[in-house]
Amino acid sequence: MRKAIEDEMTYKFSSVMHITDSSIVRAQIQKESYGFGTFVATRIAEVQSKSDPNEWWWIASGLNPADLLTRPQDPLNVAVVYSWKYGPEFMALPLEVWPISQSVNCELPDRIHVNLAQYSVHEETIIDASKFNNYNMLIAVTARIFNIVKVKSFKGVLKKLEPRSLKEAERFWIMQAQKSLPENWKKCFQRLGPFQAEDGTIMVGQRMERWLKHNWNQDSFILLPGKHPFTVLYISYLHRLDHAGVDVTLCKLQSKFWVPSARKIIRSIKRGCILCRKLDAKVEGQRMGQISDERMSPCPAFYHTAVDIFGHFQIKDNVKKRTTGKAYGVIFNCIVTRAVYIDVVDGYDTYSFLKCFRRFTAVHGYPDTVHSDLGSQLVSASKELKSDNNWNIHEITEFGAKEGLKWKFNRSADAAWQNGVSEALIKSVKRSLSMLIGTTILTFSDLQTTFFEIANLMNERPIGIKPGMDVELGTYLCPNDLLLGRASNKVPSGSWSTSGDTKKRLNFIQNVVDTFWRKWQRDYFPTLIVRQKWHTDKRNVQPGDIVLIKDTNVVRGKWKMGQVVDTETGRDNKVRDVSIRYKIQRPGKYKGQSDTVIKRSVHKLVVLLPVEEQ
Structure with a gap:
């Protein structure tokens, strides 16, 4: 290499230096070639014929950039290492301070003895x-x-x-x-x-x-x-x-x-x-998050509402009795008073959901906030509420905006527990349906009537401290106490004032509302303090973790493998939602594929390789 460079270039070099980190090689070049075996002697003679032995210097292995590739290296490390790309830093200094030497003493093996x-x-x-x-x-x-x-x-x-x-x-x-x-x-x-x-x-x-x-x-x-x-x-x-x-x-x-x-x-x-x-495949966990401020303060019924769609249910046509179709239940529940409104829709689409939503607002008025998961029909509804493409949707948008309606969605998809106030009530609805109708196929109006009656039964359920705890607590607290002023839909008993004074009537209604909220603060509010599960702190998922993504509708062996790229911390600095990148695997030869980024809850992840173990 040296001879080829000198022959091909027009420059005349004032001096040439060969720097090696092998003290044995340098010492062999200083000796005469006849003192070695044939293999070594031939090469030493060739080196000495094309270079002066005094031009050879010794340097420590740690300062020799050529030594990088003699050991396993990540290609990225070789690309960014300064000494590999631009040369060692000491070469910019005067020759006198270079960390090289010619006085290296080493024991030169003329022959190798294995014994x-x-x-x-x-x-x-x-x-x-x-x-x-x-x-x-x-x-x-x-x-x-x-x-x-x-x-x-x-x-x-x-x-x-x-x-x-x-x-x-x-x-x-x-x-x-x-x-x-x-x-x-x-x-x-x-x-x-x-x-x-x-x-x-x-x-x-x-x-x-x-x-x-x-x-x-x-x-x-x-x-x-x-x-x-x-x-x-x-x-x-x-x-x-x-x-x-x-x-x-x-x-x-x-x-x-x-x-x-x-x-x-x-x-x-x-x-x-x-x-x-x-x-x-043990999924990750995290301590239950802090309760939202919306659930901590009294407010009108359905002021803060959570919504979810469940089902499907088989229904039969009113005319063609043998023709069946699908219907879905929609549950609206107040996250403060725990009141319930259940209705039925004849399609799993945006238009059907919006019709049901209009029926709900016609009865209970528009809420301040609507909480829902990232279901496709609810996300689509939110997009249509904000668009001007359809005149009917535009009218709803104007009316909702005038009333101050706001939509809030869960941070991650496929995380039903983030809308747990609805999911827990859906279990009760399905249990009631199995007891009332079993496998009977109803018409749309019959199913809707059944849902309304189930909603009334659920509004009669006790919330907070259960009855029988203390006789001085009086009757139990239920959502109907605020909606109807009484626990059930039966005709109220008692003596009523026949006075036409509207002020007395207003005071009576106000006392009913005040009584509900006093009992709510006494019987229900303390139950919000207790964490029902997820009590212990877990390790926060970090960017760079290699994870398996647990999909609900996918076979366990088909779960995707991805890498965490971003995390979201809650008010208590705990990570419960993350962004993950992965590549979609298609059959055939891999031709390159851009990363797909999704958001998931940590409860749907299996951490295979934490970043600190990589």
């Missing part, structure tokens, strides 16, 4: 077991080094591994691991019946030695320290055979070895196993 390695292998471990992540690889590498020692040549690497060589390598590591046992191991493990076998291996199970000999299994157990890398590698090897539970792996381990605190080590390995995380 020196025998002492290193047996007396001083030259293999770092902590650098391995595979038990079989560790044993195989150790066995090949033993083969090199036996044949006294590096050709021993090519020798086929035999069971005997593998057993010798395993026994070597057992002895190495047992060196870390305390010197007073007989006293420390006296309950296990320890003893030393003829080959020097420390065994346990002396008390049961006679019984153990009458079976086909191990006569005794080999004692291994729990913290040695060899022990951890062997347990990891047993776990990866079938990725079974802790007890199964422990049974396999105790068929040969006895490891103190083995169960704790197995649990740690299982927790860190990516495949086990994928197979177990």
Whole structure:
């Protein structure tokens, strides 16, 4: 390379410097070529014929940019490393301060003698077991080094591994691991019946030695320290055979070895196993968030409303009795008073939902805020309410805007618990339907009548402190106390004033409302303090985490794998909603695909690889 550069360029170089991080190579170039073997001597003679030995300098490996590619490197690291792209920083300094030298003393091997390695292998471990992540690889590498020692040549690497060589390598590591046992191991493990076998291996199970000999299994157990890398590698090897539970792996381990605190080590390995995380698919969680301010202060009925659509239900035509269709239920519930309005729609579309919404506002008026999940029909309704394409929708938009209507959607899709006030009531509605109609197919008007009656029954349900707690609490509190002024829709009893004074009538109505809110603050408000579930803090999902996305309508094995790109924190600095990117996998050859970004709740995610473990 040097000769080609000098021949092809018109420049004349005042000096040339060859800088290498190999002290042996530099020392060989300073010697005469006849002192070496044929392979090395030929190359040294060629180097000396085209360069001056005094032009060769030595530098530490850490300062040599060419050394980057002699070790495993991420291509991105090589692209951004300053010394690789622009040269080392010291080259911009005067030559006198360069960290290079020609006075490097090293022992120059004229010939390679393999027999020196025998002492290193047996007396001083030259293999770092902590650098391995595979038990079989560790044993195989150790066995090949033993083969090199036996044949006294590096050709021993090519020798086929035999069971005997593998057993010798395993026994070597057992002895190495047992060196870390305390010197007073007989006293420390006296309950296990320890003893030393003829080959020097420390065994346990002396008390049961006679019984153990009458079976086909191990006569005794080999004692291994729990913290040695060899022990951890062997347990990891047993776990990866079938990725079974802790007890199964422990049974396999105790068929040969006895490891103190083995169960704790197995649990740690299982927790860190990516495949086990994928197979177990334990979704993330987080402590229940703080209650919204809207639920904490009294307000008119349905002032803050949550809405959801459920079903479908089979209905029959009024004329063609044998013709059936589908209908869906729509539930509106007040998140403060827990009052319920249930209606039916004949289609799962925006227009049908908006007709039902107009019926609701005609009875109870427009609410201040409407909470809903990210269902397609409700999101579409919100878009149409804000558009001017349809004159009917434009009229509703004008009327809703005049009344100050605001729509609020859950942050993430497929997170029904974020609209839990509606989902809990839907369960009660379905239970009531199963009791009232069972499998009977009703007409649209019959189903609507049934829904209205169920809504009245649900408005009679007690909220807050249940009846029977204390006689001084009086009658129970229910949403009908505010809607009707009484618990049920029966004719009210009592003596009524026949006075025509409107002021007395107004005071009476106001007293009914005030009584409801006093009982609401006494019986219902304290129940909002208690978290029904999700009590403990969990790790916040972080950008960069590799996750499985749990989709409700997808088979478990088909869950998408993605990466968290953004997180949203609540008022208590807890992450409950995140943005995830993933690629849509289509059949055929991959031709490149842009990332798809979705929003999901952390309760729908399985964290496979946290960012701190990458």
